[in-house]
Amino acid sequence: MLFHPLFVYPTLLLSFVVYALYIVGTLKGSGPLKTALYLNALLVVLALLSVLTGFDVSKVPLVQSKMPFILGFPHKWNGIFMLVVALVNLVVFWFKREGSSKKLVLLPALGMVVTLLQLFTGWMLRLVFFS
Structure with missing residues (x-):
């Protein structure tokens, strides 16, 4: 049985949440950063499973x-x-937990763009198969 859809949808949803928490945490304070770090570790596992099942x-x-x-x-x-x-975000924000600068907002913003592109290409492939 193919489990790709089982892992892809939670990966996309979690990546939006993680990158939004990184952006808010970098701009406002360190509260959301701790939550984003733990969720990013889960995101790495889900993304790995998504790639392997893909x-x-x-x-x-x-x-x-x-x-x-x-x-x-x-x-x-x-x-x-x-x-x-996702791995780069986890490593960078793990080591720069408290002293993260405002320039690091670009890294989660890149993650958002990559996630949106993945959502678009996946949805277009889905339309090809179910049309």
Whole structure:
């Protein structure tokens, strides 16, 4: 059985929450940063499971025959990049917990953009398969 949708939707939702908490925590204070760190650790695990199950889905012959390259290629590599961005966010904010500068807002903002792109390409692939 393919578990990709089981892990993808919580990953996308959690990434929006984590990056929003990082942005608010960086701009306002350290309260949301601690929560964002714990949720980011969970996000890394979910993103890893999403990527691994995505590789399993890409091996299915029906998916290989119907998936257009213009949506499938960016979706696969953006998912891997989303995992890397989550790891980088976790490491950077773990070491710069209290002394984070306002410039670090760009890192969670990049995570938001990557998540939105992943949501867009995934939704377009879903429309291809269910049309």
